[in-house]
Amino acid sequence: MNVLLIIGAVAILVALYRAATSKNIPQSPAACGIAFFTVTAGLASWLYLLSAIPFHSLYLLVSVTSLPLILLLGGVMAARTSEDTASMNAKIVLAVAAVPYLLVTFIAFMNSSEWAIIYALVIYIPCIIGGRYIGSKYLQVK
Numbered sequence: 001m002n003v004l005l006i007i008g009a010v011a012i013l014v015a016l017y018r019a020a021t022s023k024n025i026p027q028s029p030a031a032c033g034i035a036f037f038t039v040t041a042g043l044a045s046w047l048y049l050l051s052a053i054p055f056h057s058l059y060l061l062v063s064v065t066s067l068p069l070i071l072l073l074g075g076v077m078a079a080r081t082s083e084d085t086a087s088m089n090a091k092i093v094l095a096v097a098a099v100p101y102l103l104v105t106f107i108a109f110m111n112s113s114e115w116a117i118i119y120a121l122v123i124y125i126p127c128i129i130g131g132r133y134i135g136s137k138y139l140q141v142k
Contacts, residue, residue, distance in 0.1 A: 001052055009045035016042045020077060028085040035078035035093040039128070040100040043070050047108045060112050067105075067120060068127045075131020080139050090132035094125060 019026075019034045026034060046066065053059040078093045079086035105120040 005048065009048050012041050012045040013049075020073070020080075025080060025082040028081050028083045028089060031078055031081035031085075032089050032092050032096075034080075035074045035089065036097050038077050039071060039074035039093060039097040040104065042073075043067075043101065044104045044108075046070060047104065056112075060109075060116060063108065064116055064119060068123050071124065071127030072131035072134065075128040075133075076135035076139070077131075078128070079132045079135025086132055086136045090128055094128050098124070 016034075016038055020038075047063055050059055050063050050066075053062065074093060074097070075090055078089035081089060101124060102121075106117060109116040109120065
């Protein structure tokens with residue numbers, strides 16, 4: 001693993017953490033950007049860091065388990081806005097992040113079972129919509 005790539009992946013995850021826990025509630029376009037970045041770059045960085053796991057079955061278990069959590073976080077970040085646009089933001093993230101998400105998951109699970117890729121495809125829409133509902137219900141931002 002390249003040291004610069006590890007530093008970059010960690011920096012991306014730290015930036016996402018800071019954006020997710022910021023006290024300033026973003027407006028609608030910024031919330032879409034944070035959610036898109038979480039679903040694409042955050043997922044790619046996380047899967048890259050997980051690739052250091054020496055056992056393939058453990059890597060597959062951890063990555064497949066963390067995949068819906070990252071997608072749920074993307075839906076929550078889309079719903080965390082100072083405007084009443086949570087539903088629209090989730091739909092925008094669903095449409096815009098679909099192609100990069102598919103590329104990342106196909107590359108990450110290329111040497112794995114085809115069931116991992118099918119699982120990644122099946123959970124995409126329900127997890128982002130579920131994250132939107134979780135974010136709308138528990139964040140109460142208005």
